Amino acid sequence: MTSAGQPSPIRVDDELAWARDRLHAAGIDSARSDAEWLLADVLGVERGRLVILDDLDPTARSRFRTAVDSRCARIPLQHIVGTAAFGPAELAVGPGVFTPRPETEFLAEWAADAAHGSSAPVIVDLCSGSGALAIAIASIVPGADVTAVERSPSALEWLSRNVAAAEEHGVAVTVLPADVTDAGRMADAFPGGTVDIVVANPPYVPEGADVAPEVAHDPPEAVFAGADGMSVIVPMLTVVADMLRAGGVVGIEHDESTSPAVTTALAATGHFADIRARDDLTGRPRFVTARRIG
Ligand SMILES: C[S@@+](CC[C@H](N)C(=O)[O-])C[C@H]1O[C@@H](n2cnc3c(N)ncnc32)[C@H](O)[C@@H]1O
Structure with a gap:
């Protein structure tokens, strides 16, 4: 909570760091880029636009964490996002x-x-x-x-x-x-x-x-x-x-x-x-x- 009693903002950087660590622990070499692809997919934005985003809403965070869990279970990134480049x-x-x-x-x-x-x-x-x-x-x-x-x-x-x-x-x-x-x-x-x-x-x-x-x-x-x-x-x-x-x-x-x-x-x-x-x-x-x- 903030000092004014508001919920603390969910920082994009913090979520990406959390996801990178989880994915890395699951044995995924491309942990940081997979985290970015998953978050970009959840938010429906280009991966390159993540750098200009500051905060996530709780619903997006929940969906992101579910996607990260799937990837940690070694479901291919492309199956989770539905496409392969x-x-x-x-x-x-x-x-x-x-x-x-x-x-x-x-x-x-x-x-x-x-x-x-x-x-x-x-x-x-x-x-x-x-x-x-x-x-x-x-x-x-x-x-x-x-x-x-x-x-x-x-x-x-x-x-x-x-x-x-x-x-x-x-x-x-x-x-x-x-x-x-x-x-x-x-x-x-x-x-x-x-x-x-x-x-x-x-x-x-x-x-x-x-x-x-x-x-x-x-x-x-x-x-x-x-x-x-x-x-x-x-x-x-x-x-x-x-x-x-x-x-x-x-x-x-x-x-x-x-x-x-x-x-x-x-x-x-x-x-x-x-x-x-x-x-x-x-x-x-x-x-x-x-x-x-x-
Ligand atoms: C390694 S995947 C490659 C798919 C694609 N070329 C790629 O690079 O992503 C091999 C593909 O060959 C197909 N395949 C296997 N044996 C085949 C055959 N005898 N005749 C035609 N396709 C075959 C499989 O169904 C599969 O889609």
Whole structure:
């Protein structure tokens, strides 16, 4: 209480500090930024505007503390706020779809670079999930003909919703419900040699690997790929080789333990050159890119 008998103001700074400490104690590395995202969501303001706010009302504090409790239970931040930022895209996400991860933005930037100078590149996003890569790339590359391929019915619901929202902003993506390892189906959809760029963030975690608690909220079929993490990537490579034109390129995200396996599998097809292992921003080998030879 203040000296005049009024309740003490609830300071934004104090609440953020309280939340940061709780989130940190729950094992969350990004405690301060998660606290800010949660408070911005509760208040319905841009995160950057928090600095100009002084006080919270008790209802907002109660809602904020409930959101912090959920995050401390390791519910993904994106499930709590309902969206995931991914490059220029904002995706609706929740149960039934993989939460896009920031490191995957590398593939969107790589594809945009690869498309540079091409007027209407044909680009395919295999294992599209929420549509993060497809929608980000279609936003960045004007005139691109982008198709998002996904198999899971629940992911397809989120994907269709995100594609419809992107369309309202003039960003066009075609959705193809299909199994990326089904060579016949994929050949029907992408007749041989017609695709310029393929990106893929397939399931790739070896079964039984240690994962962060948040991963329990991703569908298992989006994450795990057999004992070696390669059960989707290997059959997918034949499909990729079939759809790419000579000189077309592919970029694949993979587990940090499988870079040699992915480069070896690409080489073993006999269809790729310039096979290059690439690191993420923390220096871990997480991507392989390659060029289709004629
Ligand atoms: C790691 S998530 C990536 C989602 C999205 N590309 C991203 O980066 O956020 C892998 C996605 O592949 C889908 N998937 C798994 N196996 C598949 C298959 N054989 N054919 C098509 N999609 C598949 C899963 O349902 C999931 O949505």
